[in-house]
Structures are given as C-alpha cells and as structure tokens.
Amino acid sequence: MSTAKSSTPGVHQHAHHYDSAEHEYQSSKQGLWLFMCTEILMFGGLFVAYIIFHNMFPETFKVGSLFTDVKYGATNTVVLLFSSLTMALGIHYCQMRQQQKAVIALAVTILCGFAFMGIKWLEYSHKFHMGLLPGDWYAGNAEMIAAEIGNVTIPSNIALYFSFYFMMTGLHGVHVLVGMGLITWVMIRTMRGEFGPHFYTPVEGVGLFWHLVDLVWIYLFPLLYLVS
Amino acid sequence: MAQTNTNHDAHGGDSHHIIPLPTYFKIFGALIALTVITVAVTKVDFGAFNAVVAFGIASVKAALVLGYFMHLKYDNLMNRVIIASGVFFLIVLWFFSVLDIGTRAIVTSPL
Numbered sequence: 001m002s003t004a005k006s007s008t009p010g011v012h013q014h015a016h017h018y019d020s021a022e023h024e025y026q027s028s029k030q031g032l033w034l035f036m037c038t039e040i041l042m043f044g045g046l047f048v049a050y051i052i053f054h055n056m057f058p059e060t061f062k063v064g065s066l067f068t069d070v071k072y073g074a075t076n077t078v079v080l081l082f083s084s085l086t087m088a089l090g091i092h093y094c095q096m097r098q099q100q101k102a103v104i105a106l107a108v109t110i111l112c113g114f115a116f117m118g119i120k121w122l123e124y125s126h127k128f129h130m131g132l133l134p135g136d137w138y139a140g141n142a143e144m145i146a147a148e149i150g151n152v153t154i155p156s157n158i159a160l161y162f163s164f165y166f167m168m169t170g171l172h173g174v175h176v177l178v179g180m181g182l183i184t185w186v187m188i189r190t191m192r193g194e195f196g197p198h199f200y201t202p203v204e205g206v207g208l209f210w211h212l213v214d215l216v217w218i219y220l221f222p223l224l225y226l227v228s
Numbered sequence: 229m230a231q232t233n234t235n236h237d238a239h240g241g242d243s244h245h246i247i248p249l250p251t252y253f254k255i256f257g258a259l260i261a262l263t264v265i266t267v268a269v270t271k272v273d274f275g276a277f278n279a280v281v282a283f284g285i286a287s288v289k290a291a292l293v294l295g296y297f298m299h300l301k302y303d304n305l306m307n308r309v310i311i312a313s314g315v316f317f318l319i320v321l322w323f324f325s326v327l328d329i330g331t332r333a334i335v336t337s338p339l
Contacts, residue, residue, distance in 0.1 A: 025244075026304070029303075029307065030306060030307060030310070033307040033310045033311060034310055036310075036311060036314070037310050037311060037313065037314035038314075040311070040314040040315065040318060041314055041317065041318060041321075044314075044318035044321065044322075045321070047318075047322075048318070048321050048322045048325055051322065051326070052325060052326065052329055055326075055330075056329075070267060074263065074267055077263050078260065078263065081256065081259045081260060081263065082256070084256075084259075084293060084297050085252060085253075085255075085256040085297075087297070088247075088252050088296075088297045089249070089252060092246065092247065092249065092252065095244065095246050096246070197244075204299075207297075207298075208298055211293055211294075211297045211298045212298075214293060214297075215290050215293050215294070218286050218289045218290055218293070219283075219286050219290070221263075221266070221286075222266055222282040222283070222285075222286055223282075226266070226267070226270045226282060
C-alpha cells in the first residue's frame with residue numbers, strides 16, 4: 001500500500017507495484033481526480049434539479065431566499081476561500097520542506113472549517129426555530145415569518161425551497177466535516193515529519209478534496225442566497 | 229520547474245511545479261474581489277441575464293480554484309480530460325433534462 005513504512009522517518013518508500021515514487025504520486029493523483037469527477041456529478045445532479053425547479057416555480061425560490069442572510073453567506077464564502085488559500089499554502093510549505101509553517105497553515109484551515117460550520121449552525125438553528133423545514137416537516141410559524149420578511153405572500157410549495165436548501169447545504173456541510181477530519185489526519189502526519197518535497201501525496205490529495213468543497217460553495221452561494 | 233508535464237521522471241518529487249507564494253495571494257485576492265462583485269451585481273437588474281451573470285462569475289472563480297489551488301494548470305493532460313469529462317456529462321444531464329421537462333405538454337385523453 002502507499003503508506004508503506006520505511007525505517008528512516010521522513011523517507012517514503014514507494015509501493016513495490018510502482019516503477020518509481022513519481023509513478024506512485026501521479027497514479028494516486030489521477031485516482032483522486034476521478035473521485036473529484038464523481039463528486040462533481042453527485043452535486044451536479046442536485047444543481048440540475050435546482051435549475052429545473054427554479055424555472056418551474058421562480059416565486060417559491062425568490063421568497064425562499066428571503067429567509068437566507070447574505071451576510072452569513074458572504075462571510076462563509078470568504079472563510080472558505082481563505083481556507084482554500086491556507087490549504088494550498090500547507091502543500092506549498094510541504095514542498096519547500098518547511099514543516100512548522102505547513103502545520104500552521106493546515107491548523108488555520110481546520111479552524112476555518114470550524115468557523116464555517118459555526119455560522120452554518122447559527123443559520124440552521126434559526127430556520128429550525130421558525131419551522132422552516134424541508135418537505136413534509138415544514139411547519140412555518142406565520143408570526144415569525146411576517147416579523148422576518150414582512151408582508152410577503154408565502155407560496156404554498158415553499159417547503160420545496162427548504163428541501164433544496166437543506167439537501168444542498170447539508171451534503172456540502174458533511175463534506176466540510178469530512179474534510180476537517182482529513183486535514184487533521186495529514187496535519188498530524190506533517191507534525192511527525194512524514195512529508196517533504198519527495199513525498200506529500202496525502203496532503204495534495206486532501207487539498208484537492210478541500211478545494212472541491214470550496215468549489216461547490218462558490219456555486220451554492222449565489223444559487224441559494226442571491227436568488228432574484 | 230520547467231518540465232512540468234513530463235511525469236515519468238524517475239527521480240521523484242523534484243520535478244513538480246511549485247507555484248510561488250505571490251501567485252497564491254494574487255489568486256486569493258481575485259477570488260475575494262469576484263465575491264464582492266457577485267454580491268454587488270445583485271443590486272443591478274440584468275433581467276433574464278441575472279442568472280447568467282451570477283453563473284458566469286462563479287465559473288471564473290471555479291476556474292481560478294481549479295487552475296491554481298488545485299494545480300490543474302500545471303497538471304498533465306489526463307487529469308484535465310478527467311475533470312472536463314465530468315463537466316461535459318453534467319452539461320449533457322442538464323441539457324436533456326431541460327429539453328424533456330421544457331417540452332412536456334398536458335395531454336387530455338379524448339376517451
């Protein structure tokens with residue numbers, strides 16, 4: 001396996017079925033890009049469904065988006081973009097054999113993950129409180145709704161918006177949590193000095209995953225928060 | 229540094245293209261600027277093109293993340309083809325779904 005242990009710390013031995021360490025690196029990365037492809041198609045299905053339903057019921061999505069707060073959405077966008085930068089820096093410092101800086105960059109990335117999920121938690125709990133739940137669970141409190149968005153006629157199928165909102169941000173949020181776990185894993189391995197210019201494949205792979213999470217959010221933000 | 233697309237270098241990691249730090253900071257700055265633009269343009273009404281504008285800006289941001297943060301600009305052709313095929317089949321899914329649903333008519337049986 002690719003995690004074959006070597007006797008000297010920090011010196012990675014490539015697995016026997018690869019010609020070289022470079023061959024192993026390129027093969028691992030190709031596998032990860034194939035995985036990225038499946039991720040794009042998974043989220044893509046939801047995006048296509050969103051586009052179609054948005055065209056069928058534009059009013060539902062317009063009113064639904066009144067319940068999202070652009071300030072929260074924009075802040076989370078900046079948080080994720082910054083975490084993508086620090087993730088890229090983490091890989092860069094591994095490539096430059098600057099272990100300490102790499103660990104700091106990865107730690108900041110994890111903290112950004114916590115910040116993102118914290119803001120998400122504020123948003124979710126507010127919606128739960130108002131009864132703005134997906135599908136059959138929808139139990140919108142008329143008084144609270146009027147207090148939040150004023151005198152707007154609520155479309156009868158408003159729950160459709162929240163089905164999309166919770167499904168898309170929920171699946172994305174699960175990816176953020178998984179990403180945070182994976183970054184913690186590579187950060188610990190970086191602390192142990194397992195990575196350097198000759199071997200940093202796991203950091204690069206986890207980085208690809210984290211950037212994909214950012215990529216999905218880049219589309220989710222205008223779609224859910226800025227619907228006109 | 230220069231021979232980035234030849235990946236059969238048996239000597240390992242030394243040949244990997246390392247993106248200099250200032251490039252990362254510039255890309256980050258561009259991404260933040262584009263986010264500000266995304267929010268700002270919602271105050272302008274482009275009519276039917278509102279969605280196109282939002283989607284266009286998001287795609288520029290996505291391209292920057294893929295190209296620089298995910299190193300695809302310096303990666304080999306195979307990985308670029310893999311990701312392009314994912315995007316291509318997503319467009320196929322979108323196109324035929326819209327074609328199907330957009331052309332449905334309610335038919336009442338005369339029987």
